[in-house]
Amino acid sequence: MKKNWPLWEIFVRSKNGLEHRHFGSLHAADAEMALENARDVYTRRNEGVSIWVVESKHITASNPENNGELFEPAQDKVYRHPTFYDLPDEVKHM
Amino acid sequence: MKNENLYKYILGIADNSLILGQRLGELCGHGPSLETDIACTNISLDLLGQVRSYYQYAAKIAGDERTEDEIALLRKEREYFNVLLVEQPNTDFAYTIGRQFLFDVYHLLLLHELQKSKDLTLSAIATKSIKEVSYHKRFSSDWVKRLGDGTDESKEKMQNAIDNLWTYTDELFYQTQSDKVMIAEGIGIDTSKLKDNYYRHVSELLKEATIEIPESKWFQKGGKEGIHTEHLGYLLSDLQYMQRTYPNMEW
Numbered sequence: 388m389k390k391n392w393p394l395w396e397i398f399v400r401s402k403n404g405l406e407h408r409h410f411g412s413l414h415a416a417d418a419e420m421a422l423e424n425a426r427d428v429y430t431r432r433n434e435g436v437s438i439w440v441v442e443s444k445h446i447t448a449s450n451p452e453n454n455g456e457l458f459e460p461a462q463d464k465v466y467r468h469p470t471f472y473d474l475p476d477e478v479k480h481m
Numbered sequence: 482m483k484n485e486n487l488y489k490y491i492l493g494i495a496d497n498s499l500i501l502g503q504r505l506g507e508l509c510g511h512g513p514s515l516e517t518d519i520a521c522t523n524i525s526l527d528l529l530g531q532v533r534s535y536y537q538y539a540a541k542i543a544g545d546e547r548t549e550d551e552i553a554l555l556r557k558e559r560e561y562f563n564v565l566l567v568e569q570p571n572t573d574f575a576y577t578i579g580r581q582f583l584f585d586v587y588h589l590l591l592l593h594e595l596q597k598s599k600d601l602t603l604s605a606i607a608t609k610s611i612k613e614v615s616y617h618k619r620f621s622s623d624w625v626k627r628l629g630d631g632t633d634e635s636k637e638k639m640q641n642a643i644d645n646l647w648t649y650t651d652e653l654f655y656q657t658q659s660d661k662v663m664i665a666e667g668i669g670i671d672t673s674k675l676k677d678n679y680y681r682h683v684s685e686l687l688k689e690a691t692i693e694i695p696e697s698k699w700f701q702k703g704g705k706e707g708i709h710t711e712h713l714g715y716l717l718s719d720l721q722y723m724q725r726t727y728p729n730m731e732w
Contacts, residue, residue: 413515
């Protein structure tokens with residue numbers, strides 16, 4: 388291929404009730420092909436029940452250079468985490 | 482063998498999937514892109530999975546020492562009954578897709594009917610395989626449209642592949658003596674009844690893909706009687722290499 392197909396990000400829901408998770412990326416000419424490729428590349432071992440695809444160019448990412456101001460202030464604020472509560476056993480996926 | 486007609490009938494169906502599965506397997510690591518490479522080898526594995534069920538059943542019908550592996554891997558060229566279409570090489574991606582499409586349409590029609598067979602094992606294998614084959618057809622049909630209705634170059638290659646593979650389509654409906662006996666017993670499928678539907682479906686999709694339907698009325702046949710094109714011998718030497726080099730080898 389002289390010209391590469393655009394890149395797509397693939398999100399797969401592994402079971403009903405769980406959220407879609409980012410599984411990886413692949414190349415495809417359009418959304419329909421991206422879905423089929425995702426099916427073949429990421430769910431052939433029974434990993435999923437639902438697939439989302441989104442073209443990578445539509446994702447806006449944070450700039451690693453800004454990591455200091457974006458994320459570091461959160462590091463010393465333990466009270467931001469709800470770690471002082473007892474979770475009932477029935478609550479899963481926390 | 483008491484049930485020789487049934488045995489041969491099973492091989493007539495199974496060998497198509499075995500040989501096509503082997504052809505697709507050749508693309509492992511050689512597909513035009515990572516994604517299509519995996520897609521083709523996925524289809525190959527689907528077909529080989531189906532083949533195991535057929536050969537296990539055939540081994541049981543044979544009722545002698547024969548195992549599924551021996552049936553799959555140790556016959557001579559003339560003892561394979563696949564149609565000529567599936568042994569045609571991966572000349573380019575358009576050939577791979579064209580061959581797949583021309584076979585998938587037939588395969589799906591056949592399995593739908595095979596579900597109604599009086600033979601419960603065959604009908605169960607058919608029911609289990611239908612979802613896989615529906616996806617194969619969707620994949621190959623999409624690609625025929627993409628290539629046919631794509632760039633000038635892809636269109637030319639797709640047209641060329643269909644023109645050259647067309648001569649092998651009529652054999653899909655050829656019936657051997659064993660086929661006829663099985664049809665009479667309500668086990669086999671009368672494929673002549675699928676033919677109109679097949680060509681209608683194929684023509685509609687080719688039209689959508691802006692591919693011209695070949696007009697040639699001259700068709701090749703022979704595979705179902707064990708008379709093959711020169712390509713099968715090379716394919717078998719690959720397929721059988723391991724089992725002949727290390728006899729009785731198992732996973």
